[in-house]
Amino acid sequence: MHTKTIAELARGLQNREYSSVELTQHFLGRIKQAESVNAFVTVTEEQAMAVAKKADEQIAKGQAGPLTGIPIGQKDIFCTQDVKTSCGSKMLDNFISPYSATVVEKINQAGAVMLGKLNMDEFAMGSSNETSFYGAVKNPWDTTAVPGGSSGGSAAAVAARLVAGATGTDTGGSIRQPAAFCGITGLKPTYGRVSRYGMIAFASSLDQAGPMTQTVEDAAIMLQAMAGFDPKDSTSVDQPVPDYLDGLEKDIKGLKIGLIKEFFADGLDEGCAKTVQAALDEYRKMGAEIKEISLPNLKLSIPVYYVIAPAECSANLSRYDGVRFGYRCEDPKDLNDMYIRSRGEAFGAEVKRRILIGTYALSAGYYDAYYIKAQKVRRLISEDFKKAFSDVDVIMGPVTPTTAFGIGEKTSDPIEMYLSDMYTIAVNLAGLPAISIPAGFSDNKPVGLQIIGNYFAESQLLNVAHQYQKVTDWHQQLPEQFA
Amino acid sequence: MALTAENVNSIAYLARLGIDEKDVEAYAKDLSGILDLVEQMGSVETEGVLPMAHPTDQPQRLREDEVTEHDQRDYFQKLAPQVEAGLYLVPKVIE
Numbered sequence: 001m002h003t004k005t006i007a008e009l010a011r012g013l014q015n016r017e018y019s020s021v022e023l024t025q026h027f028l029g030r031i032k033q034a035e036s037v038n039a040f041v042t043v044t045e046e047q048a049m050a051v052a053k054k055a056d057e058q059i060a061k062g063q064a065g066p067l068t069g070i071p072i073g074q075k076d077i078f079c080t081q082d083v084k085t086s087c088g089s090k091m092l093d094n095f096i097s098p099y100s101a102t103v104v105e106k107i108n109q110a111g112a113v114m115l116g117k118l119n120m121d122e123f124a125m126g127s128s129n130e131t132s133f134y135g136a137v138k139n140p141w142d143t144t145a146v147p148g149g150s151s152g153g154s155a156a157a158v159a160a161r162l163v164a165g166a167t168g169t170d171t172g173g174s175i176r177q178p179a180a181f182c183g184i185t186g187l188k189p190t191y192g193r194v195s196r197y198g199m200i201a202f203a204s205s206l207d208q209a210g211p212m213t214q215t216v217e218d219a220a221i222m223l224q225a226m227a228g229f230d231p232k233d234s235t236s237v238d239q240p241v242p243d244y245l246d247g248l249e250k251d252i253k254g255l256k257i258g259l260i261k262e263f264f265a266d267g268l269d270e271g272c273a274k275t276v277q278a279a280l281d282e283y284r285k286m287g288a289e290i291k292e293i294s295l296p297n298l299k300l301s302i303p304v305y306y307v308i309a310p311a312e313c314s315a316n317l318s319r320y321d322g323v324r325f326g327y328r329c330e331d332p333k334d335l336n337d338m339y340i341r342s343r344g345e346a347f348g349a350e351v352k353r354r355i356l357i358g359t360y361a362l363s364a365g366y367y368d369a370y371y372i373k374a375q376k377v378r379r380l381i382s383e384d385f386k387k388a389f390s391d392v393d394v395i396m397g398p399v400t401p402t403t404a405f406g407i408g409e410k411t412s413d414p415i416e417m418y419l420s421d422m423y424t425i426a427v428n429l430a431g432l433p434a435i436s437i438p439a440g441f442s443d444n445k446p447v448g449l450q451i452i453g454n455y456f457a458e459s460q461l462l463n464v465a466h467q468y469q470k471v472t473d474w475h476q477q478l479p480e481q482f483a
Numbered sequence: 484m485a486l487t488a489e490n491v492n493s494i495a496y497l498a499r500l501g502i503d504e505k506d507v508e509a510y511a512k513d514l515s516g517i518l519d520l521v522e523q524m525g526s527v528e529t530e531g532v533l534p535m536a537h538p539t540d541q542p543q544r545l546r547e548d549e550v551t552e553h554d555q556r557d558y559f560q561k562l563a564p565q566v567e568a569g570l571y572l573v574p575k576v577i578e
Contacts, residue, residue: 098555098558098559098561191538191539192539192541205536205537205538231544231546234543234544235537235539235541237541238544297527299523300523300524300527302520303521303522303523303524306517306521307521307524314498318498322564323563323564323571323573324559324560324562325563332574333574334575335573335574335576336499337574338573338574339499340496340499340501343498343499343500344501344503347500352500352502352510353513353514353517355498356491356494356498356500356510357514357517357518359497359498359500360486360494360518363494363497370521372534373524373525373529374521374524375535375536376532376533376535377524377527377532378534379532379533379534379535380527380529382535414513414517415516415520418517418520429538430538431537431538
């Protein structure tokens, strides 16, 4: 059952080949067996069984939707009422959310069965899942390697077939990079497409939630449930949600693909480059036209990001003060001591680095030189994309410069870790949608292909990515150990 | 841009963020490295470019001035480390 996609499982449920209760038990069993992957922070077995029973009743009544009774996992960044929501941090280790995120409510309403909360880098700050308070997650393809981050638990759980689908969030690549490292499909929608209400904030002008699944078709099914206007999120965009399954089968003959010259320069591993080139050849065979484009300001994406994201993070994380919820230190001697020690004892090193950089960039005398300058360069990067999209339909390139690196390999040098997001960050700065799909292997580890679309062009992205999955089977491969 | 240990301590205080004395040097080194990376922004001319605060240029939405939230104080305060009579307690501020 676990090798099936969401779409296949839904058909199996409809045809009474198995019940949601059986499906849920099966996946819960796999989660237990795969405990060493460390993909979950919390497994919600009891709740899952109760939801599965209800789903079976709905199916019996003929009221099932495409997600009814399907076992999924939620990244532990989404608030789930009455269930611990840790955000991968000691700060929220004791936090039982009093309400649910809009994404969680929508997926629950669609009838999906949440099996638990998935491990992640602390407050989504990391590219390897090693900054989690709950320990590193292992890559199912090579358990000595990282799964990527920050949605590493989500990617590993889908890759090891512990859930049929999962949610993730992407601030600088946190859906696409782990999807690439774990050989799954991950979509970061346009900024504002999916509600951020109840999604614990890291960098509010960059954060966006999206689906992580085996196939593009499944990503379409999950995005359908997640997307839409939400009055509770002031940055949510009031635009109709198209039927994402509708356009999947469209012919892509004549599609104009832009290839970012700068992405194939220094720093891209040879095996990854070859794999991406082979994927582009597939698109040529399908009748797409490929032309090289140049986005000269893209090289500044990482410097810009490491001002804007920490600045927003330092503001967002000031709410964790030990007063109303979360961790409070023992025996504070005064109010200041309480703030300083609660935050000092409960935040990990990477979160601290980012709070410090952000505080510095926003402090008097440095605000213009860092924060305003970064916002200006951000506009230049975004205009580079706008120009490119007047000429091409989609942009393609690698997701990551290398395949999954080893656990512990990059923890001593934060900057080396930051550079692993060099191809994903610009998309967040511009607010564009992008998808990562499995495109092959290099040294037995998965390589992803990134496809970037214009604003609100999720349907087109899904169509273009789905057509590739129709002529390849990389997305059907699964790690032997978890077969 | 190189930050000193003293710089780190004062930034940490601004952020009310406890840093172990033994880690201050390491943070100074890491943060200086990050700032060096950030300096690359200087390589591009941005005179007259409008700062981009947000990916979508939509104005802030307004809504009717109606009560949409009901009082859940007791429910929310269950999460708090210390409460009394509906108030959040912190160490004594005024002597």
